[in-house]
Amino acid sequence: MLKLIARRILVAIPTLIILSMIIFGLQRMLPGDPIQTMMAEESDPQVIAFLREKYRLDDPVPVQYLAWVGNVLQGDFGRSLRTGLPVAEMILQKLPITVQLATMAMIMAMLIGIPAGILAAVRKNTVLDYIANAVALSGMSIPNFWLGIILIMVLAVSWKLLPASGYVPITQDFWLSVRTMLMPAFVLSTAVAAYLMRHTRSAMLGVLSSDYIRTARAKGLLSKTVILKHALGNALMPIVTLSTLLFGDLLAGAVLTEQIFVIPGFGKLIVDAVFTRDYAVVQGVVLFTAIGFIAMNILADVLYIVVNPRLRHPQ
């Protein structure tokens, strides 16, 4: 098992190297001179020469790349061209906010999607199945920034049930923090909930038609026991690994959700950086997300190896 996991981690290394080249190349593609962008009106040639030296802009591109990778490996993602703050620090400061949002959204998506998928599979081709499918299709099609606007109009403005926007740190007031994030998390969860519902449904349908389920039914077990104990256990395995992968989608989706609900998270950081042309931050955020995504991928595969007895004990 450890061998499998080690091999899985080793396979990620070339991917990471190419990824770093793509992201570095993206920055090289930028129109204009970064120093000029940074300096705006300032044009003292001595200052410019100093900065060119400092950011190694006159070195050959491969040397620049290696220097950059060396810094990244030491946790130095560069500094914001606007604020001068280290990018890594800015990201780590915003990250908990988005992780809280994405985690709440994932919990909601699982609570909605998995039971709905089980129900749709067990009651295949009934009204219940059709309704579940129609809701899932709508969940996949609804633009979450629009759903956000509608929910704010109804739940916050008209009915005054939930706060319209903003963010309260979870350490400051736990329940208020959760309440404030309820609406954004729901908005963010719709697409993932729909995806989970569809996958749970098809996984359950696959398992329900297998021989061991027929045997379980034949020996007279209760329908509930068969579905929840025998079928669900096996159907759930791919769903758990899928959820890990979908977490990346939630982080990306948070960009728009945070914009609507004015949440000062990771997504807002990249949008603000784009508009202030703060490329160091954009680059840092993209790289950070991608590394996180690859880590999630590895985690999903490791989880799969750990929960799957056939892989856990290879002969």
Next chain:
Amino acid sequence: MTLAAQAETVAPRRRFRGLSRLVRNRGALVGVVVVLFFVVLAVFAPWLATHDPFASSFTSVRKPPSAEYLLGTDEIGRDIYSRLLYGARASLMAGVVSVAIALAIGVPLGLIAGYFGGLVDGAVSRVIEALLAIPSLILAIALAATLGPSLMNAMLAIGIAATPIFVRLTRGQVLAVKTEDYVEGARAIGLPHILIIVRYILPNVLSPIVVQATITIATAIIAEASLSFLGLGQQPPNPSWGSMLNTAKNYMTQAPWMSIFPGGAIFLVVLGFNMLGDGLRDALDPRNN
């Protein structure tokens, strides 16, 4: 060539069966109707519009829907109904063009990687894996920011961000098809690689690509709306559903119609493409044969 002759007699019938299954699938039919409805709106926008989509009027700012302004007016008195029609052009074009870009790059790369294998495959696959690690919306935002905000650049960014899916899908399909007897046969009689790929492999891997393309149009439309919503797509004063929502969010309480209609339009057209994609999948899936 008996194999090829056989394939040709079988192909039309199978295609016909797929078509009849598609027609029988009610969801897909609804999808087609919804998509066609929006295509008609976009094509005939100049004739269907009741007002100039750019003309502002300071005497009719944020008017609710009425007989004069069917869906109300926006913050500078422009007719929302007319802007919605022209916005349909931006949305549909963004969906189709970005998927066309993704297909044009992705399918050939997938064909080459899958068919030749070895070092080419290794190189293509590693790059695709690296690109897939960046969530496509974040990649599209980074690209759109790099290229500069405009509808064309947004389409390019969305297209590039959607390319890896098509490479991976095509490659996987080619791997499955390449060991079939008719491909072996074509190779045995010494046909050049390019002919084998285009005549024998491509037609047999096309179904899942068509399904994926339809669904990707739906996500590309949402992506364009998202980029325009963030200000990275269609630039004002040109109408786009996403940028209409962007200004509308500032007038949620005073003028809810400003948000309801553009968002509803995105929702409907995306739903249409998703239903069509689902129907196509059911109709073309070989497991249903």
